[in-house]
Amino acid sequence: MPHARQAFLPHAAAACERHLGKLGCNADLRTALSNDLLLLVCAVRVAVLWDYWTLDGVVEDDGGWSTNGSAIQLSQLLSFLDDLKASSPEAAVLEALCIGASVFVVNAAALRSRLERGPGAELGDAELVAVDAHLPAPRLCSAEERHGICAGLSELSATLLDAWMIADARPDRTGRQPSKLLVRLPSPRPALLMVAVHGWLLGYPSVYCHAEATAVSGGLSDGPSAGNATCLSGNTLSVCVVTAQRRAVPETAPAAHPAAHRVCSFSLPAASGAPLERPSVHAWWAGMQARFARVECAELWEEPRLEVQVREGIGVVL
Numbered sequence: 001m002p003h004a005r006q007a008f009l010p011h012a013a014a015a016c017e018r019h020l021g022k023l024g025c026n027a028d029l030r031t032a033l034s035n036d037l038l039l040l041v042c043a044v045r046v047a048v049l050w051d052y053w054t055l056d057g058v059v060e061d062d063g064g065w066s067t068n069g070s071a072i073q074l075s076q077l078l079s080f081l082d083d084l085k086a087s088s089p090e091a092a093v094l095e096a097l098c099i100g101a102s103v104f105v106v107n108a109a110a111l112r113s114r115l116e117r118g119p120g121a122e123l124g125d126a127e128l129v130a131v132d133a134h135l136p137a138p139r140l141c142s143a144e145e146r147h148g149i150c151a152g153l154s155e156l157s158a159t160l161l162d163a164w165m166i167a168d169a170r171p172d173r174t175g176r177q178p179s180k181l182l183v184r185l186p187s188p189r190p191a192l193l194m195v196a197v198h199g200w201l202l203g204y205p206s207v208y209c210h211a212e213a214t215a216v217s218g219g220l221s222d223g224p225s226a227g228n229a230t231c232l233s234g235n236t237l238s239v240c241v242v243t244a245q246r247r248a249v250p251e252t253a254p255a256a257h258p259a260a261h262r263v264c265s266f267s268l269p270a271a272s273g274a275p276l277e278r279p280s281v282h283a284w285w286a287g288m289q290a291r292f293a294r295v296e297c298a299e300l301w302e303e304p305r306l307e308v309q310v311r312e313g314i315g316v317v318l
Helices: 002-019 021-025 027-041 074-087 089-093 108-117 143-168 191-201 279-293
Strands: 047-049 094-099 102-107 127-130 182-185 206-209 236-246 261-269 301-312
Touching: 002 021, 002 027, 002 074, 002 089, 021 027, 027 047, 027 089, 027 094, 027 102, 027 261, 074 089, 074 094, 074 102, 089 094, 089 108, 094 108, 102 108, 102 191, 108 143, 127 143, 127 261, 143 182, 143 191, 191 206, 206 261, 236 279, 279 301
Parallel strands: 094 182, 127 206
Antiparallel strands: 047 102, 094 102, 236 261, 236 301
8 A cells, every 4th residue: 555655664764773773873874775675665676785884794604794883783684674574564575685795685575486487587688798807898698608607596596495485484484583584595606606696686687797607617716705806897887877756745845855766776888889779778677667657666656767877897896
């Protein structure tokens, strides 16, 4: 119901203030997080990457990251989601997903449905772009490389679905503790595949990959930092930025109309041509617009726009 979803935002902001420390005190970040979660609730997006504030305690060895004391704990994020789910029924679909050291908040129902179709179906229109550091410039993956990437993602998809089935089988799901809001998996092997995992889960039409990840190579690094170096630096990139305007509540004064929200952004090599002339981006943008046009979304969001900015990749790491 539209009124219930309008109430979601103040519930999210209040839970943020209660559980997320300095992040909860930052009005801009609090608003960005609340809006992103609303996009998940509306199924405009399936997953968002947690990059609002440093999270401690998510590295696979549980050693955490070194911090200056301003980081929030993973347990705080889980308590925040637990509180939000208790105060807002619309938040029932939200789950935390940790793969290696990467944390996502997801619409679990929408993501499960997507995973059940398989990575091959999801990546049907997407371009897989090899960005290995030794390449002179990014290029499309070959058919063999694409097959290897999809095979790795299929294995991860099956593992994730199995993990959710185990979580669903736990007793007393309705009264579960915050720690049970989390599905946690180790990094895929080889670790280089994690670059593709990000673009795939976030639903981008252009997914950066390390083509080496599917090669048999005794010298292939598989450590925790594997996958950071790329050939993107020095190459011109087209950065696609999607924004949307949240509809003002009828009782709200015009002056208080919310600013446009950054829905998502991704890049692709500018040499591949104008983004909207690429079949992958054209199909993705049409799908995004269709989701915004659904009644439950149109009552909350308006004016989705896609802006393309051309930039030189400087110091790009993934």
